[in-house]
Amino acid sequence: MPPGALGTNGDIDIRALNLAAFEFARTIRNNPAEVADAVAALDYLGGELNSSPRWISMDSLTRAQMLQARQTIRSYIGISQAASSQAVVDTMLLLAKAYQAGDRAKVQQLLGSPIFVEPPAAVEAHLNDLPRMPAINNVTTRADQLSPELNITGG
16 A cells, blocks of 8 residues: 555554445445545455464454455456456555546546456446445454454554
8 A cells, every 4th residue: 555545644554444344334325436445445455464464463264254355345346356456456546536536537547447357337336336245344344343452553
């Protein structure tokens, strides 16, 4: 994650956990920027919780379920399972910024990215209508709740 991503200059891991737990607990309609940030956070967490030594104390079931959650959201949005997490995170963060800026030309360019396996209109429809996803909400909430128990205070 680049500095300042997801609206924080602080601990990006904790911000991503908080954001994902909040966003996937509800239905989001007509706010594709918010959905794009949530997808970026979730995709990032799938890798970070499973590769960073910082998270080694988190139970393996939660970490494995975070990878499954990443697969689930990729399928829903229309993102290739084979896309690198970095490409997904970068594209989704740029999409969020383009939506926030009202830059339709940039949005359309990004929706044509090779990370997507669905046509731009289908991806955009999913970004405009994210249903509550209980399985993703459960794992993101559990991971978010576990982070203070691990005495995590920095990055």
